[in-house]
Amino acid sequence: MSRPLRIEYPNAWYHVMNRGAGYRNIFSSDTHRMLFLDLLSQISKMFRVEIHGFCLMGNHYHLLIHTPEGNLQRAMRHLNGVYTQRHNRLETTDGPLFRGRYKAILIEPDAYLLNVSRYIHLNPVVAGVTSSARTYQWSSYRYYMGAKAMPEWLHTKFVLNMLGRQQRRRSYRSFVEKGVDDETQLFYGKNKLPAVMGSDTFRESICSRLPVNAEIPEIKKLRPVPSVLAIIQAVSLVFASPEKEILQAVRGRGMKSHARSAGIYCCRKFAGLSLNEIATAFGLSHYGSVSGSVARFERQICEDAGLAELVHEVEKKINE
Structure with missing residues (x-):
C-alpha cells in the first residue's frame, strides 16, 4: 500500500486527523487527553x-493546523510518536496505537477554513456525544466562545476575524449552530477523503508544486481530467499526425497507426475513460477492441524506447 500524499509548503493550512488502530480508544481517560494537549x-x-x-x-x-515553515510531517511524527510511547507506558502495553501515520487535508483558507473549523467543532455533536458543542470539554470551541484560561498555544483570532471585527464570537456561534453545510458534508462523506479541499484554481496551484508522476493516485485525482480533444491535440502534435486520422481507423504499421493507438492508450491511461467511452470516441464497434489496442500498445512502448519517449511527451503536453 502506498503512503498518503504529503503536500508541504510554508503557510499551508491543514485539517489533520488520526484514528486508533482497529478503532481502539486512544483517549481512555482525562489523563490521556491532557497528555495529548501538552x-x-x-x-x-x-x-x-x-x-x-x-x-x-x-x-x-x-486538528486545524497552520504551518508557517511548511514542516507538518516533522511535527506530526513527534506528536503521534511520543503520544504512542506515553500512552503505552500508562497502559503498560506496547505496539502501534494509530491505524496509520495520519490524514492531512490541505485547505484553501479563504474559501474553506471557516467550514472546516465548524466541522471539527461539531464532531462531538454529530457523533451524539453531546447536545451542544459549547459544553464539550475536549475541543477548542469553548475557547472560541471566550472561556477563560485558554492555552497559550491555541490560536482563535484568525478564524474569528474571518467573520469581521465586531461581535465575532457571537457571529461564530451563530455560524456553528447552523450546522455543517452540504458541501462540507459531501466532502467528508466520501469513502476516501481527497488530499485537497479547495477551488479548481487552488488545486491547480498545488499541482504545480508536485512532481509529474501519474502513477501516484492522489496526484492523478488532483489534476484536471483531460478531455478527449485535448489528448488528441497533444498526440497530433507529438506524432505529427492529423487529428482526423487519429480518430479514424488507418491501415498500416507506420506512424499514423502508432498515433491512433497512442490516442486510445492515452485516453485510457491519462483520462481514465471507460472502454465504451473510448470506443465511441474512436469509432470502434466494440469496447473489446479498445482493451486489445491498449494491451498491444503497452507492449510496444515497453519494447521501443523511442515510442515510450513520444508518449511521455504527450503526457507533458496534456499537463501543460
Whole structure:
C-alpha cells in the first residue's frame, strides 16, 4: 500500500486527523487527553506550528493546523510518536496505537477554513456525544466562545476575524449552530477523503508544486481530467499526425497507426475513460477492441524506447 500524499509548503493550512488502530480508544481517560494537549503545546514551540482548532474524541482526533515553515510531517511524527510511547507506558502495553501515520487535508483558507473549523467543532455533536458543542470539554470551541484560561498555544483570532471585527464570537456561534453545510458534508462523506479541499484554481496551484508522476493516485485525482480533444491535440502534435486520422481507423504499421493507438492508450491511461467511452470516441464497434489496442500498445512502448519517449511527451503536453 502506498503512503498518503504529503503536500508541504510554508503557510499551508491543514485539517489533520488520526484514528486508533482497529478503532481502539486512544483517549481512555482525562489523563490521556491532557497528555495529548501538552504535546500540542510542545509541537507548537518545537516546530513553530500553529494550532487553530482541536477536538479529541474517544478513538480519534481532529486538528486545524497552520504551518508557517511548511514542516507538518516533522511535527506530526513527534506528536503521534511520543503520544504512542506515553500512552503505552500508562497502559503498560506496547505496539502501534494509530491505524496509520495520519490524514492531512490541505485547505484553501479563504474559501474553506471557516467550514472546516465548524466541522471539527461539531464532531462531538454529530457523533451524539453531546447536545451542544459549547459544553464539550475536549475541543477548542469553548475557547472560541471566550472561556477563560485558554492555552497559550491555541490560536482563535484568525478564524474569528474571518467573520469581521465586531461581535465575532457571537457571529461564530451563530455560524456553528447552523450546522455543517452540504458541501462540507459531501466532502467528508466520501469513502476516501481527497488530499485537497479547495477551488479548481487552488488545486491547480498545488499541482504545480508536485512532481509529474501519474502513477501516484492522489496526484492523478488532483489534476484536471483531460478531455478527449485535448489528448488528441497533444498526440497530433507529438506524432505529427492529423487529428482526423487519429480518430479514424488507418491501415498500416507506420506512424499514423502508432498515433491512433497512442490516442486510445492515452485516453485510457491519462483520462481514465471507460472502454465504451473510448470506443465511441474512436469509432470502434466494440469496447473489446479498445482493451486489445491498449494491451498491444503497452507492449510496444515497453519494447521501443523511442515510442515510450513520444508518449511521455504527450503526457507533458496534456499537463501543460
